[in-house]
Amino acid sequence: xxxxxxxxxxxxxxxxxxxxxxxxxxxxxxRPEDLAPAAELIALAERHTPPRPTFRLGISGTPGVGxxxxxxxxxxxxxxxxxxxxxxxxxxxxxLSGGSILGDKTRMELxxxxxxxxxxxxxxxxxxxxxxxxxxxxxxxxxAAGYDYxxxxxxxxxxxxxxxxxMTDAFLLLAQPASGDxxxxxxxxxxxxxxxxxxxxxDSLPKEARLAAAELRRSLHLAPAxxxxxxxxxxxxxxxxxxxxxxVADRMQHYRERQHxxxxxxxxxxxxxxxxxxxxxxxxxxxxxxxxxxxLNNDQLRVRLDxxxxxxxxxxxxxxxxxxxxxx
Ligand SMILES: Nc1nc2c(ncn2[C@@H]2O[C@H](COP(=O)(O)OP(=O)(O)O)[C@@H](O)[C@H]2O)c(=O)[nH]1
Ligand SMILES: [Mg+2]
Numbered sequence: 001x002x003x004x005x006x007x008x009x010x011x012x013x014x015x016x017x018x019x020x021x022x023x024x025x026x027x028x029x030x031r032p033e034d035l036a037p038a039a040e041l042i043a044l045a046e047r048h049t050p051p052r053p054t055f056r057l058g059i060s061g062t063p064g065v066g067x068x069x070x071x072x073x074x075x076x077x078x079x080x081x082x083x084x085x086x087x088x089x090x091x092x093x094x095x096l097s098g099g100s101i102l103g104d105k106t107r108m109e110l111x112x113x114x115x116x117x118x119x120x121x122x123x124x125x126x127x128x129x130x131x132x133x134x135x136x137x138x139x140x141x142x143x144a145a146g147y148d149y150x151x152x153x154x155x156x157x158x159x160x161x162x163x164x165x166x167m168t169d170a171f172l173l174l175a176q177p178a179s180g181d182x183x184x185x186x187x188x189x190x191x192x193x194x195x196x197x198x199x200x201x202x203d204s205l206p207k208e209a210r211l212a213a214a215e216l217r218r219s220l221h222l223a224p225a226x227x228x229x230x231x232x233x234x235x236x237x238x239x240x241x242x243x244x245x246x247x248v249a250d251r252m253q254h255y256r257e258r259q260h261x262x263x264x265x266x267x268x269x270x271x272x273x274x275x276x277x278x279x280x281x282x283x284x285x286x287x288x289x290x291x292x293x294x295x296l297n298n299d300q301l302r303v304r305l306d307x308x309x310x311x312x313x314x315x316x317x318x319x320x321x322x323x324x325x326x327x328x
Contacts, residue, residue: 003040007144011048016145017118024120027137038137045140052148055256056139058164059153061174062185066200067153068107070174070239075111077242077249078149086118086147087111088138090154090164118147133277136167136270156187165193166273169263170255172196172248175216177209177236184212191216192223194232195255198248203238210236228262230255290322 001009006026009019027038061067071087078085087108111117120142122135139150152168154160165171173194175184181191184199191197197216202209213234220232233251237244256263291297296304296318308314 003037003044007041007044007048010141010145013146020118020141020145021120023141024122024138027141028122028134042137042140045137045144048140048144050143050148051146054143054148054150056150056152056168056170057252058161058168058171059151059174060156060161060164060171060190061200062176063155065174065176065185066239067155067174070198070200070237070245071151071153072108072111073239073242073245074249075108075117075151076114077246079114079116081249083149084116084147085111085149085151086142086145087120087151087153088135088142089119089121090135090152090160118142118145132163133274133281135163136274136277139167156185156190161187161190161193166270169266170195170252170259172198172252175199175212177201177205177212179208179211179215181219184216191219195230196248196251197232197234199234199236200239202236203241203243206236228259230259230262286326287322290325291318294321294325 001022003026006019006023010016010023012019023041026034026041029038059067059071068089075085075087108119112119120138122138135152139152142150150168152164154164161171161173171193173186173190173196175186175197177199178184181188197213197220199209199213199216213236216234220234226232235244235248235251237248239245301314304314304318305311308317
């Protein structure tokens with residue numbers, strides 16, 4: 001199927017699911033022959049204006065904090081409010097550990113069955129250095145397919161929180177009902193990324209959840225005021241029972257309305273970030289292609305090192321040659 005046909009398929013109401021799945025697979029692919037069609041598809045998605053304004057929410061938190069369970073409850077609330085929801089679950093660990101994707105499917109059982117909801121686990125999106133351009137493209141494709149609410153879920157490993165934060169309008173951090181940043185599973189510097197904080201499992205550990213929320217509020221008070229004027233609130237909720245999940249949705253709606261101008265500006269910046277990622281990836285791809293074509297395998301690189309003695313000098317010589325050869 002040509003990219004244009006594929007794009008047509010995914011934008012056709014009621015018949016878009018298969019097309020969308022194939023389209024996301026295409027943009028996630030690292031096969032050389034898929035690069036050009038993927039680029040064409042992304043170009044079509046970029047030019048397409050979604051039928052309704054869209055909202056992109058990033059959700060993160062340590063494994064077991066209840067992200068999938070929360071999305072199951074929150075997603076149903078969104079559907080009740082008239083949204084069409086796409087969930088992109090990105091798990092950079094899953095190619096190593098076998099992943100939590102299977103567990104996720106059973107935890108999002110009701111959501112999976114709703115016709116207004118599309119769920120896409122991307123176990124391999126992490127292979128090329130985490131949540132990258134492919135995930136950004138997947139968001140656009142979901143929007144083109146008519147989903148107006150996109151949740152990007154990631155387990156907090158490596159750089160994934162930063163990356164998800166840099167491709168969404170709002171970032172929600174789920175915390176454990178325990179005291180201390182470490183016990184809540186919050187890495188250094190991640191708290192500052194959050195626009196919304198929710199301490200989960202308030203049903204089974206109400207006291208611990210209250211204490212954790214109070215502690216998180218204290219750490220937020222210590223942080224400087226945000227330039228966008230938004231005040232981060234800490235909620236306690238239960239993903240399992242659904243208690244106060246509706247309030248989180250209300251607060252999110254308030255954020256969406258109040259921060260509208262900031263969100264638009266942030267999306268503009270995100271396009272520049274995407275361009276940077278694209279440039280980096282393309283440059284690395286071309287360099288790898290050059291090294292291969294020039295026969296510079298590890299044995300040859302060792303020979304070069306012997307010739308030029310130091311690593312920076314060797315790199316300079318190789319790069320000069322690369323530049324000349326990629327500049328016909
Ligand atoms: N008691 C209680 N258990 C929860 C809650 N949310 C999630 N869990 C449980 O915590 C475990 C991990 O949940 P899961 O959604 O898979 O976490 P994830 O790894 O962050 O996606 C499961 O056994 C859930 O049933 C909650 O609000 N209350
Ligand atoms: Mg999960």
